[in-house]
Amino acid sequence: MSTFERATDAELFAAAPSDLVAFEALYRRHVDRVTAFAAARCGSADDVADAVAETFVRLLRIADQYDPARAGPAAFLRGVTANVVRDLHRRRTRHRALLSKLAGRDLLDDDDIERLETVIDATRAAAPLRAALAAVPAGDREVLGLAASGRTTRQTASELGITPDAARQRLSRARRRVQTRLKDRRGGERR
Numbered sequence: 481m482s483t484f485e486r487a488t489d490a491e492l493f494a495a496a497p498s499d500l501v502a503f504e505a506l507y508r509r510h511v512d513r514v515t516a517f518a519a520a521r522c523g524s525a526d527d528v529a530d531a532v533a534e535t536f537v538r539l540l541r542i543a544d545q546y547d548p549a550r551a552g553p554a555a556f557l558r559g560v561t562a563n564v565v566r567d568l569h570r571r572r573t574r575h576r577a578l579l580s581k582l583a584g585r586d587l588l589d590d591d592d593i594e595r596l597e598t599v600i601d602a603t604r605a606a607a608p609l610r611a612a613l614a615a616v617p618a619g620d621r622e623v624l625g626l627a628a629s630g631r632t633t634r635q636t637a638s639e640l641g642i643t644p645d646a647a648r649q650r651l652s653r654a655r656r657r658v659q660t661r662l663k664d665r666r667g668g669e670r671r
Contacts, residue, residue: 489553493546521565534564612661620654
């Protein structure tokens with residue numbers, strides 16, 4: 481058994497930059513959350529893998545900035561991962577723009593048009609859901625988001641620092657509110 485298996489996240493963050501065993505324990509403890517977060521925001525498995533790897537590399541440089549009084553470890557890692565994903569998207573956008581300029585063409589081929597039509601259709605279909613989600617109070621919406629990303633009720637409760645019963649209640653309220661808003665919207669469209 482590793483000396484860091486029972487260590488707190490704060491202890492792991494402090495030791496990780498200089499201790500490979502601590503870093504490995506921190507990685508094992510949080511890699512699934514980081515992967516799920518990146519997967520929800522990246523367009524390919526390669527991008528997810530890049531984001532996860534870069535998150536933990538970056539974490540080695542900034543682990544000493546972790547302050548448990550300001551945020552839980554999951555929130556801190558989500559912030560790091562969000563920054564990594566944002567940077568990845570920016571690099572990809574700049575790369576595509578450069579390639580487009582070098583190629584000297586801005587024309588769309590059939591695959592591009594089909595992809596754009598799919599994105600447009602999906603965006604239109606998602607608008608009512610976004611509106612329904614916006615009506616859900618922030619705490620309930622956070623529980624719903626964690627559940628949608630694959631977390632169990634216990635994991636969600638632990639991550640948010642609430643009881644599993646509170647997490648179940650928030651999730652139930654959020655689902656009911658979203659369903660009601662979507663039904664009301666459908667009913668209004670039929671009239």
